[in-house]
Amino acid sequence: MTDKFISIEGISKRFPAAGGGTTTVFEDLWLGMERGTFTCVIGHSGCGKTTVLNVLAGLDRPSDGAVIVDNQSIEGPSLDRAVIFQSHALLPWLTVMGNVAYAVASKWRRWSRAQVEEHAQRFIALVGLSGAERKRPAELSGGMKQRVGIARALSIEPKILLMDEPFSALDALTRGTLQDEVRRICQETGQTVFMITHDVDEAIYLADRIVLMTNGPQAVLAEIVDNPLPADRARDDVHKHPLYYAVRNHVVDFLVTRSKSYTDADKAALDRRNPPIVRPGAPEPAIVSGESASPSWPGLSRPSTSHAG
Amino acid sequence: MTRSLTFRAAIVSILLFAAFVLVWHLATRGSGATVAMDPEYAKLMGATATTGKSAMPGPLDVGATVWGHLKDPFYDRGTNDKGLGIQLGWSILRVTIGYLLAVLVAIPIGFLIGMSPLMSKALDPFIQVLKPISPLAWMPLALYTIKDSGLSAVFVIFICSLWPMLVNTAFGVASVRKEWINVARTLEVGTLRRIFTVLLPAAAPTILTGMRISIGIAWLVIVAAEMLVGGTGIGYFVWNEWNNLSITNVITAILVIGVVGMILDQLLARATRAVTFPE
Ligand SMILES: Nc1ncnc2c1ncn2[C@@H]1O[C@H](COP(=O)(O)OP(=O)(O)OP(=O)(O)O)[C@@H](O)[C@H]1O
Ligand SMILES: [Mg+2]
Numbered sequence: 001m002t003d004k005f006i007s008i009e010g011i012s013k014r015f016p017a018a019g020g021g022t023t024t025v026f027e028d029l030w031l032g033m034e035r036g037t038f039t040c041v042i043g044h045s046g047c048g049k050t051t052v053l054n055v056l057a058g059l060d061r062p063s064d065g066a067v068i069v070d071n072q073s074i075e076g077p078s079l080d081r082a083v084i085f086q087s088h089a090l091l092p093w094l095t096v097m098g099n100v101a102y103a104v105a106s107k108w109r110r111w112s113r114a115q116v117e118e119h120a121q122r123f124i125a126l127v128g129l130s131g132a133e134r135k136r137p138a139e140l141s142g143g144m145k146q147r148v149g150i151a152r153a154l155s156i157e158p159k160i161l162l163m164d165e166p167f168s169a170l171d172a173l174t175r176g177t178l179q180d181e182v183r184r185i186c187q188e189t190g191q192t193v194f195m196i197t198h199d200v201d202e203a204i205y206l207a208d209r210i211v212l213m214t215n216g217p218q219a220v221l222a223e224i225v226d227n228p229l230p231a232d233r234a235r236d237d238v239h240k241h242p243l244y245y246a247v248r249n250h251v252v253d254f255l256v257t258r259s260k261s262y263t264d265a266d267k268a269a270l271d272r273r274n275p276p277i278v279r280p281g282a283p284e285p286a287i288v289s290g291e292s293a294s295p296s297w298p299g300l301s302r303p304s305t306s307h308a309g
Numbered sequence: 310m311t312r313s314l315t316f317r318a319a320i321v322s323i324l325l326f327a328a329f330v331l332v333w334h335l336a337t338r339g340s341g342a343t344v345a346m347d348p349e350y351a352k353l354m355g356a357t358a359t360t361g362k363s364a365m366p367g368p369l370d371v372g373a374t375v376w377g378h379l380k381d382p383f384y385d386r387g388t389n390d391k392g393l394g395i396q397l398g399w400s401i402l403r404v405t406i407g408y409l410l411a412v413l414v415a416i417p418i419g420f421l422i423g424m425s426p427l428m429s430k431a432l433d434p435f436i437q438v439l440k441p442i443s444p445l446a447w448m449p450l451a452l453y454t455i456k457d458s459g460l461s462a463v464f465v466i467f468i469c470s471l472w473p474m475l476v477n478t479a480f481g482v483a484s485v486r487k488e489w490i491n492v493a494r495t496l497e498v499g500t501l502r503r504i505f506t507v508l509l510p511a512a513a514p515t516i517l518t519g520m521r522i523s524i525g526i527a528w529l530v531i532v533a534a535e536m537l538v539g540g541t542g543i544g545y546f547v548w549n550e551w552n553n554l555s556i557t558n559v560i561t562a563i564l565v566i567g568v569v570g571m572i573l574d575q576l577l578a579r580a581t582r583a584v585t586f587p588e
Contacts, residue, residue: 057495058494058495059491059495077491077494077495077496077497078495079495079496079497081495083491083495085491085492087488089486089488089489089491091489091492091507091510091511092586092588093511093513093584093586102496103496106497106498107496137588138586138587138588
């Protein structure tokens with residue numbers, strides 16, 4: 001059971017409801033993550049993704065169950081697990097350097113100021129913000145703020161990176177650049193990453209495994225999609241891969257229809273400890289590949305327009 | 310556009326002031342009826358009765374007095390005749406000491422209340438009862454226990470500055486954004502370091518707003534307190550000049566109190582701006 005690096009073991013979360021009683025956000029949730037893997041969670045708003053992430057971060061305690069990391073149960077926040085918050089959460093009275101240095105000085109408490117700043121500088125450069133060290137968050141664009149948040153999280157060289165919709169507030173171009181950076185950094189440093197997103201393409205590009213959650217309340221982890229795309233995929237041609245739309249359609253199909261229509265009977269039938277692992281495009285789930293892989297690969301999707309001109 | 314607005318506002322201010330001074334001057338020019346009387350009796354009656362001079366000083370009289378005080382603010386000719394500067398100095402000294410003592414007490418307790426829901430609930434009834442008490446109501450108790458009129462005034466300043474700072478600090482600390490606290494928690498920052506690196510800077514604008522309210526109240530209260538305890542200070546000066554029936558000096562003191570109050574308020578306003586950072 002604890003052969004996984006991170007092991008979520010039967011956690012549930014209940015909040016007191018308005019009229020007495022409790023609402024169950026999710027219940028009996030199991031998920032394992034291996035060292036160095038990138039896991040993305042997708043699910044509709046309010047299904048409990050942030051709650052799971054907060055439990056993983058140690059900021060919140062589950063009502064039941066436990067999370068084991070590296071054979072130790074999580075008791076609280078730790079410097080081994082860095083969090084990139086949904087709303088960047090920079091300290092507005094500190095400069096870019098101040099924000100990153102604050103994290104560095106918290107991890108290595110005996111370091112001199114020069115050591116701390118040099119280390120912080122390295123991570124500021126890594127996210128491409130050299131030259132903006134002395135600026136305060138209010139003087140930065142949304143994308144730059146998010147990058148400071150990333151630099152701050154990476155600077156403490158965590159074992160695990162937890163990201164809550166880190167790119168959702170950004171324009172497409174900035175988002176793409178940051179996705180590339182995060183992917184490169186994670187591959188170089190062998191991070192284990194847990195990331196929440198609403199963007200299917202982002203999940204397919206970044207994740208090794210995509211975890212699908214049904215709608216809340218009483219959300220369940222319906223299935224795990226094993227990403228069949230090669231590890232050396234690049235952002236500009238990942239969508240040309242023959243299996244790309246197989247994966248994409250499978251996930252979108254889940255979000256559009258199956259996440260709502262997941263009945264109590266389905267939930268009862270689910271083996272929560274071992275949720276089904278699906279590998280779209282592989283011989284087995286033929287429904288997906290049969291329907292959509294052929295028309296969308298490659299360049300055949302819109303034959304009428306290409307002939308008209 | 311804003312520049313011209315400021316400029317136009319300044320013009321209007323000057324015009325209003327000029328109009329006020331003019332009306333004041335005309336109203337106090339002196340048109341009271343004069344009665345012929347025995348010169349010995351006239352001396353006793355003073356200028357109001359003999360030459361029709363208004364009992365209220367005009368702007369020119371006050372201007373001359375202000376100028377006189379400005380020229381020589383620090384003279385000391387005995388207990389009841391000290392320069393305005395000396396009197397002001399005493400008042401500011403008392404306010405500063407009482408206020409700083411209040412800062413030392415209010416901010417730590419405010420942090421305690423803001424950080425601990427238990428202490429917040431436990432101390433709430435005391436604060437609710439003590440806060441609405443007029444600071445001057447403490448004066449007899451202070452005089453009885455401290456047995457020193459100057460220190461009693463300081464105590465009254467302390468008590469009246471305490472509450473706005475305490476309440477604002479507690480509120481500011483309790484409403485620090487959860488995310489910022491979570492940042493510190495994920496970095497395993499200890500309580501003391503968290504107080505100084507996250508809570509204090511995040512709550513600083515609210516705390517300083519409380520401090521600004523406090524200094525305003527302290528400056529209001531010191532005048533009344535010094536009228537009661539006597540001896541020195543701008544409040545005593547006002548009362549003393551009233552006993553001398555020197556309305557010119559009273560008006561001068563009123564002006565000076567207003568100006569000093571404004572300066573104190575602006576100092577705190579500046580400090581507030583210096584610690585406020587937009588997100
Ligand atoms: N402190 C709380 N008290 C009561 N209910 C809460 C609390 N925090 C979260 N919830 C409920 O738990 C559910 C899950 O919240 P959560 O923030 O995890 O959603 P999410 O999946 O992250 O949504 P989004 O995609 O919009 O960020 C929501 O229905 C929310 O109403
Ligand atoms: Mg969320």
